[in-house]
Amino acid sequence: MIIAIASQKGGTGKTSTSISLAAGIARKNKRVLLVDMDPQANSSKVLLNDYSRLPKEFTLYAPILDRQPIIESPSKVPNLSVAPAHILLSNADLSLTVAQDHREARLKTQLDKIKNNYEYIIIDCPPSLSWLTLNGLTAAEKVIITISPGYFELDSVVQLQKTISQVQEYYNPNLDILGFLFTMSDTTINSKTSLKILRQTYTEKVFKQVIPRNTDLRDAHFNKSDVFSFNPKALAAEAYNSLIMELFQI
Numbered sequence: 001m002i003i004a005i006a007s008q009k010g011g012t013g014k015t016s017t018s019i020s021l022a023a024g025i026a027r028k029n030k031r032v033l034l035v036d037m038d039p040q041a042n043s044s045k046v047l048l049n050d051y052s053r054l055p056k057e058f059t060l061y062a063p064i065l066d067r068q069p070i071i072e073s074p075s076k077v078p079n080l081s082v083a084p085a086h087i088l089l090s091n092a093d094l095s096l097t098v099a100q101d102h103r104e105a106r107l108k109t110q111l112d113k114i115k116n117n118y119e120y121i122i123i124d125c126p127p128s129l130s131w132l133t134l135n136g137l138t139a140a141e142k143v144i145i146t147i148s149p150g151y152f153e154l155d156s157v158v159q160l161q162k163t164i165s166q167v168q169e170y171y172n173p174n175l176d177i178l179g180f181l182f183t184m185s186d187t188t189i190n191s192k193t194s195l196k197i198l199r200q201t202y203t204e205k206v207f208k209q210v211i212p213r214n215t216d217l218r219d220a221h222f223n224k225s226d227v228f229s230f231n232p233k234a235l236a237a238e239a240y241n242s243l244i245m246e247l248f249q250i
Contacts, residue, residue, distance in 0.1 A: 002111070002121040003178065004140035006164075008156040010127035012148040013183030015042045016217055016227075018124035020240040023047070023226035025120050026080035028250050033072060035111070035123040036060065036085035037136045039092075043124045044084035046224050047075040051084060059086035063110040064135065065095055070110045077226060081118075089132060096131040103131060104171050108139035120248075129163050137164060138171040142178040149184060149194040178247070183211040209243040211236060 005021070007014040015038065022034040022043075036043040037060065044059075045051050054073070060083055062068035072081040096103040107123075115121060125136040137143060145160060147153055157180070168175050180202050182195050199206050212235045220230035227237045244250060 002115065002123065002139060002141045004123040004125050004136045004143045005146060006125045006133065006137065006143050006160060007127055007146045008129060008160045009153055012127070012146045012153060013211060014127060014146045015124055016221070017144070017146050017181060017183065017211070018122050019043050019046055019226050020236070021244065022080055022122045023077045023228055024240050024244050025248070025250070026077050027228055028244070030079060030119045030250065031117065032080045033083060033118045033121045034080065035083045035107070035121060037089070037107070037132050038085055038124050038126045039087055039090040041085035041087065042221070044082055046221050046226065047077065047080065047082050048073055048084060049076060054084060056086045056088055059084045061086040061088050064089060064092055064106050064132070067106060070114060072114070077229070093131050104134045104138045107135040111139050129159065133163070134167060134171070137167045137175060140172070140175060142176050144178050144181055146181050146183050147198060149188070149191040154194060154197060177205060180206045181211065181243070182206065184213045185210040186213045207243060207246060209239060209246050211239050211243070
């Protein structure tokens with residue numbers, strides 16, 4: 001299964017969710033690949049040893065900008081490999097805008113060659129509506145939309161849904177929204193109201209499990225670790241484990 005994790009806005013827990021789902025599933029003895037499409041490369045920096053030493057040819061720069069095969073790097077987590085990002089992916093929109101090939105399918109073309117090596121592939125999309133995001137959505141079978149509390153966060157979902165509809169119409173008719181994941185949940189009125197509106201608007205598409213605001217998650221990433229390695233009893237670790245059970249029954 002190939003799942004894109006998407007959000008139009010930064011700061012919604014998209015990358016934390018990508019890392020936690022990939023690491024959590026891998027810890028259940030499943031072969032997992034995390035595809036880091038975000039030029040900030042935060043997933044890659046957390047999960048890979050010596051990420052800074054990787055040449056660009058060993059990152060997604062190769063398949064996206066040079067149409068070369070994907071090179072997977074083993075991560076710190078058993079059963080989990082990473083196709084790392086590179087800061088030069090930030091130039092991808094300029095290059096792909098004038099490209100003459102199926103520019104939206106460069107990731108899919110190369111991913112198709114290796115996808116049978118994995119049971120789950122998680123794509124960490126950039127927090128923007130760009131050619132990199134279109135590549136992620138074109139390659140995916142499912143998409144999870146992360147949403148944190150707030151008016152602008154809820155409002156951004158509308159534009160992202162329009163983009164997903166366009167991808168379904170023009171590039172990937174089999175793409176399906178797996179659901180909406182509410183992140184950074186706490187006891188504030190803002191959080192409670194945002195979740196209520198989300199459930200009223202999207203009803204059964206909102207996952208039952210929400211992800212709490214948890215300093216262990218932030219501290220884990222600061223220490224270049226997934227939350228399960230950092231503190232398996234953390235609230236976020238328990239929440240992501242419950243989410244994995246809800247989604248995949250594993």
